[in-house]
Amino acid sequence: MTTHDETIYDDTAASPGLDPALPGDPYGASVDDDTDDAPVFTVSGGDWNDLVDEATALSEERIVVNMGPQHPSTHGVLRLILELDGETVTEARAGIGYLHTGIEKNMEFRTWTQGVTFCTRMDYLTPMFQEAAYCLSIERLLGITERIPERASVIRVLMMELTRVSSHLIALGTGGMEMGATTVMTVGFRERERILRVFEAVTGLRMNNAYIRPGGVAQDVPHGAVDMVRGVVTELRTGLGELEKLLVENPLLKGRTVGVGYLDLTGCTALGVTGPVLRSTGLPHDLRKSAPYCGYETYDFEVITRSGCDAYDRLRIRIDEMYESLKIVEQTLDRLQRTEGQPVMVEDKKIAWPAQLAIGGDGQGNSLDHIREIMGTSMEALIHHFKLVTEGFRVPPGQAYAAVESAKGELGCHTVSDGGTRPYRAHFRDPSFNNLQAVAAMCEGSQVADVIVAVASIDPVMGGVDR
Amino acid sequence: MSDEKAEKNTSPEGTGLESGEGTTLPDKEVDSADTRTDDDRQAVDVAHATGVGRWAELSPVDSEPVKIGERRGMFGATRGQDTSGYGGLVTPTLLPGASARPYGSYFDEVADILGRALGESVGYDDAVEKVVVDRGEMTLFVAREHLVAVARVLRDHPDLRFELCMGVSGVHYPGEPGRELHAVYPLLSITHGSRRLRLEVTCPDDDAHVPSVVEVWPGNDWHEREVWDMFGIEFDGHPALTRILMPDDWPGHPQRKDYPLGGIPVEYKGGVVPPPDERRAYS
Numbered sequence: 001m002t003t004h005d006e007t008i009y010d011d012t013a014a015s016p017g018l019d020p021a022l023p024g025d026p027y028g029a030s031v032d033d034d035t036d037d038a039p040v041f042t043v044s045g046g047d048w049n050d051l052v053d054e055a056t057a058l059s060e061e062r063i064v065v066n067m068g069p070q071h072p073s074t075h076g077v078l079r080l081i082l083e084l085d086g087e088t089v090t091e092a093r094a095g096i097g098y099l100h101t102g103i104e105k106n107m108e109f110r111t112w113t114q115g116v117t118f119c120t121r122m123d124y125l126t127p128m129f130q131e132a133a134y135c136l137s138i139e140r141l142l143g144i145t146e147r148i149p150e151r152a153s154v155i156r157v158l159m160m161e162l163t164r165v166s167s168h169l170i171a172l173g174t175g176g177m178e179m180g181a182t183t184v185m186t187v188g189f190r191e192r193e194r195i196l197r198v199f200e201a202v203t204g205l206r207m208n209n210a211y212i213r214p215g216g217v218a219q220d221v222p223h224g225a226v227d228m229v230r231g232v233v234t235e236l237r238t239g240l241g242e243l244e245k246l247l248v249e250n251p252l253l254k255g256r257t258v259g260v261g262y263l264d265l266t267g268c269t270a271l272g273v274t275g276p277v278l279r280s281t282g283l284p285h286d287l288r289k290s291a292p293y294c295g296y297e298t299y300d301f302e303v304i305t306r307s308g309c310d311a312y313d314r315l316r317i318r319i320d321e322m323y324e325s326l327k328i329v330e331q332t333l334d335r336l337q338r339t340e341g342q343p344v345m346v347e348d349k350k351i352a353w354p355a356q357l358a359i360g361g362d363g364q365g366n367s368l369d370h371i372r373e374i375m376g377t378s379m380e381a382l383i384h385h386f387k388l389v390t391e392g393f394r395v396p397p398g399q400a401y402a403a404v405e406s407a408k409g410e411l412g413c414h415t416v417s418d419g420g421t422r423p424y425r426a427h428f429r430d431p432s433f434n435n436l437q438a439v440a441a442m443c444e445g446s447q448v449a450d451v452i453v454a455v456a457s458i459d460p461v462m463g464g465v466d467r
Numbered sequence: 468m469s470d471e472k473a474e475k476n477t478s479p480e481g482t483g484l485e486s487g488e489g490t491t492l493p494d495k496e497v498d499s500a501d502t503r504t505d506d507d508r509q510a511v512d513v514a515h516a517t518g519v520g521r522w523a524e525l526s527p528v529d530s531e532p533v534k535i536g537e538r539r540g541m542f543g544a545t546r547g548q549d550t551s552g553y554g555g556l557v558t559p560t561l562l563p564g565a566s567a568r569p570y571g572s573y574f575d576e577v578a579d580i581l582g583r584a585l586g587e588s589v590g591y592d593d594a595v596e597k598v599v600v601d602r603g604e605m606t607l608f609v610a611r612e613h614l615v616a617v618a619r620v621l622r623d624h625p626d627l628r629f630e631l632c633m634g635v636s637g638v639h640y641p642g643e644p645g646r647e648l649h650a651v652y653p654l655l656s657i658t659h660g661s662r663r664l665r666l667e668v669t670c671p672d673d674d675a676h677v678p679s680v681v682e683v684w685p686g687n688d689w690h691e692r693e694v695w696d697m698f699g700i701e702f703d704g705h706p707a708l709t710r711i712l713m714p715d716d717w718p719g720h721p722q723r724k725d726y727p728l729g730g731i732p733v734e735y736k737g738g739v740v741p742p743p744d745e746r747r748a749y750s
Contacts, residue, residue, distance in 0.1 A: 100712040104697075105722050109743040140602050196617045269630050272686025283657070290661035367629065391749040397535075397562050398601050400651045401631070401665065414636045421749055425722075427636035429653070429690075434634065437689050444526060466712055 048448075052086070067451070069098045076462035080439070080451060084150040085346065089451060092443040096438050099466040107293065111392030112138055113353070115423055117210040119413075122428060123464025124207055125170050128163040129406035130428065130431045130464075131212035135414035136293055137402035138214040141395045141417050145344050151339040152216035153294045159202070159230070160294070160404070162324040165236065166195040167407035167459075172243060175315070179256050184246055191239035194232045201225060204357070204364045214393075215225035216345035218356045226333050232327050233333075240322055247315065257312035258376055261442040261454030264309045273435050275409025276317045277458060280305040287405035299328050311457035318459075351393050353387050354449040392421035408432050408459055428467060432460035507645070519649060528661045532561035536642030565597035573662060574598075574605040579606075580627055589613045606651075606665040611677050614668050614703075618683040621654060621664070629654035631679065634690035639700035639723045647672040648700050650689075652680070670700065679705035698721035 041051060055063050063084045079095035093116055103122055103271040107115040119134045120127040139145045172190020196206040203211040211218050247253055262329030263273065265281040278285055282391050285301040288296040290456040304320040306313040354374075358367035372384035395417040403412040416425040435458045442454040538558045540551065569575050578598060582591040594613035599606040609617050621629045633653040641647055646669035656662040668677050679702035681688050691702040692711040699720035702708055710717060719726055730742025740746075 010472070018572065097710075097712040097714070102721065102728075105728060106743065109728055109748075116590050140604075143602065270685045272631050272633065272684060274631070285661075287661065290657070291663075342743075355599075397560055399562075399603060399638075399665075400602055401653075401663070403653075410633060410655070412633050414651060414653065418562075418637055419538065419558075425636070425638045429634045429636075433693075435687060437686060 025032050031464055046088075069095070070398040075455060078436070078455070078460060078462055078465075080276070080455070082443075082448065084448065084450065087335045087447050089443050089446055091450060092440045094439045094450060095243045096433075096436065096462070097464050099462045101467065103467045104428065106325040106427055107423050109422065111421050112214055112395060112423060113392060115426060116213055117208070119426070119428060120208050120210050121463065122367050122467050123408070123411075123430060123432065124459045125167045125461050126163050126406050126408070126464070127207060127209050127406055127412075127422075128156075128159045128212060130413075131210065132160055132294070133404045133411050133428070134415070134426065134455070135212050135214050136404065137413040138395065140400040141398055141415060142214070142351065143396075144346055144348065144351070145216065147174075147348070148216060149334070149343045149346065150295070151220075151401055152334045152344045152346075154332050154339060155221060155298065155344060155355040156212055156294045157299070158329055158336070159199075159209075159262075161215075161328045161332070162195050162198060162229075164407045165322045166192045166300050166330075167170075168322050169243075171318055171407070171456070172247070172315060175453075175459070176253075178452050178456050179253070181253070183283055184243065187239060187243050188199070189248065191236055191243070194235055194239075198225070198229055198232055201228060213353070213379075214343075215348070215351045218353075220344045221336065222309045226336050229255050229329065229333055233329055236322075236326060240319065248319070253315075254312060256449075257310065257315060257451055257457070258308070259310050259312075260446065261311040261314075262309050262449045263438055263442050267438065267441050271434070271438050271441065273409065273438050274433050275406070275435065276314045276321070277438070278409070279303065279305045279317055279436055280307075281309045287410060292433075293404060294401070299331050301325075301328050314457045349384070350388075351407070353388060353466040354381065363420055393403050394419060403429075407430055408436060408461075408464075428464075430464040430467065432458070432462075433465045433467075434462045436465055474735060477571055524690045530564045530567060532564040535640045536558050536560045561602040563599050566600040570598065570605060571601070572605075573659075574600055577605065577627065577662075577664060578670065580608075581617070581620060581625060584624050585617065586626075589616050604665060606667050607667070608667050608685075611668045611670055612659050614666070614678050615683060617666070618680045619654075621666075621684055627656065627658045628658040629662075631655040631657065632684035632687050635680075635687060635694050637694040637700055637722065639698055639725075641672075643669075645671045648675055648698055650677050650694060650700055655705065675699055676701045676703050678703050679708075681705055696720065699723065 029303045039055075041055065065082045065084055066079065067082060068079040071080075077098035079098065081091050081095055083091040097200070101121075104117045107118045110118065116131050116134060118132040122130050124340045136145070139148060142231040169192040173185040173192075176182075176184025176188070199208050199209060199211075202225055203209040203218070207210075233335050263271075263277060263281070265278075265283055267273070268281055268283075274285065282305050284303040285307045287300075289303055301324045304317050304324060306317055354370065356367045356370065358365055358369075360368065370385075387433075397417050399414065399416040399421040401412055401414045403410050410429065411431055412429035414425070414427040414429070415423055418424040438449075438458065439455060442458075443451045446454070496735040536559075538560055540554045540556055557692050570578065578595075581595070585591045585594055592619050594610055596610055599608065607617070618632075621627050624652075631654065633655055636653075638649040638651060638652045639647060640649060650668045651668075652666040653667075654664045654666065656664075670677050675698075677700055679687075679691055681691060681702075682704065688706070689711055691705050692708060694700050695702060695705075695708050696710045696713050697720055709715065713721065726745040728742070730744065733740045734743060
């Protein structure tokens, strides 16, 4: 076995990462923050004009502003490096990596199924999309794409569309908050809460669900889930109406967003930008329509486009997309009722975990019936369970790329297998990572305040960007 | 491939056909001996007329799977933990080898058009080392010196139009001498209904250079920086190849296979769980 060779850990000299000749701790914190005696201002509140006056008094030609990585309006730990002329941004660069957690590397040391629990944490606002992309690529590697039960695909679509709504709600809510509209934020988070309650009822967790598994989903939706989601959809429609009334014709919002963060189709194509940003240029590109997966071709919905190429149109697209998602959710509910009792996992017992989950006295765990069977009556079942859970299943060597239309754009997953029980390589093409490159194109030449709006209209989530 | 084209190329090249039929063919779902029957004659004719894919029929060696390592024992357990008695078992790890024509789906069309477009400049046979069609996905292994030329044709040719490059993903195969590092580019053509294609470029560990495609797809800027950061592949011609996820002064490239995962033992309910890369593993 060459893939995860144990000898590498003993021989530091052979590893390119650990050069013993390096003095001190090579991974220690760097102290090289020398700014060459340039004057440094630390801004934390106060009047911006005072600062500008003070800076201009020094008659320096360039003012470089480090916005972030700990700035509340940069969507987490995004660092924006802005070069200013007065209040006009002449150059903008994004600095990322502050939330890098090595998820892709870690996934190479867990089984294929365990990988789901890692990738769900990348973009923490769209956990289901990472899980779906990862599982679709594994299923392609296994060659079982056609054998995924219909009910599993329906549940996947249901969960993905609810995730899309919740992600868009956060995009609008935090975007509004960054412009100073706290009501938008509270409404957005309040509505998202309803969706998180659905997730909790179905998966047991509000975020980081690890619900979609290779071969299907972890467990069937519980009794009463269909009615619950139906109720939530009605409530969401009301809440969305409220948001719409707050935002769509709001003159303050329009003043802040119309014409801001402009990026046309040429720019989007050059920079590989997908998702609502691309659709705000009028191009109806949506993988759910153009390259359907999980049976999206059988659902009735529209791809929303607008032609303003600006932050306002992206906001409007997100609102309209949420209504389309709710339409899909309602269609999945009908199908869930029709497929009641059908399997949610692929038939192959070499891939599907034998246990269903159940609520016990000490929380969620394997169902007691299953425990009784493997501990009391069937030793073969016990062996099988043990092998599958500890060792995992093997995936034939090769590579696959599966992409889903996440709330932010194309989320692709490139997996390579060497025939083992763990991914040889799992790479995620996160839409935020790619789209964040457009910050410079959107912001240069605009005001500092517009940078916030432009970044919010991309809707980056640093967990996904840095992985 | 259109019908009129096939009619034009009716002049038979019997020798090439027969040599193609005599070769051992890979047993794959997409490209199996069953799919290669008489009614594929058109595809073979076109392949010969355009000079594309001839190597696939003439040199069967290329179709052999690529060995990237070997697995020992029955369960993949290492560090003397294999007590099954099968510890001496050696299984090679084989990645799918080159596919022979026809590739199926739109893949033949893409290869034909690319072959014609490249024929004027670098030449298809020089630029494309091999074509692997596996699990319904097409991978073009491109010689690194011709990567930018191929990329430009793929983006600009009206019948190809792969406008979007969905980044680049590095893979480290320490068990493939001379081709240890791979850069994998997934392409997407919106114009032609979300067609996909994958480019793969290899380079050796001790000469880890691949030309940058940022001039063709500017959106690959950060993706190439990430692969440099994580795998140490130098993308020549990249405008600013610096680290992007790790700190600027970080030594090493963390996602290479010879870079340890690291970690500390964790105590849980009185027991100690070793770090993930030191646990018992079956892979």
